Amino acid sequence: MTVVPVPTYDEVLEFLLTSPSPAEIIAFHPSAEVQARVRYLLEANREHLTAEEQAELEEYAQVEHLMRMLKIKAREKLDGE
Numbered sequence: 188m189t190v191v192p193v194p195t196y197d198e199v200l201e202f203l204l205t206s207p208s209p210a211e212i213i214a215f216h217p218s219a220e221v222q223a224r225v226r227y228l229l230e231a232n233r234e235h236l237t238a239e240e241q242a243e244l245e246e247y248a249q250v251e252h253l254m255r256m257l258k259i260k261a262r263e264k265l266d267g268e
Contacts, residue, residue: 195221195250209261215254221247 195217202215217225228236228244236244 195247199250199254209264212261213258213265215258 198218198221205211207215216222225244225247228240228247231240232244
């Protein structure tokens, strides 16, 4: 099975452009395609990744970090209401 790269930033930006509510931010999950690609890269990382795949995995990690921070802020906003 070939799993092709998915432009993760595009997916997150499209989501954010919908002006999601705090609850929608908390509920956000990457698409099945992104999840499959990350699983593939993590499994491949056990042996060897190309430089391009390593950069892609690092990009996914950055996006994941951003979304975690957004979810924390969204939870704080909901808890403060």
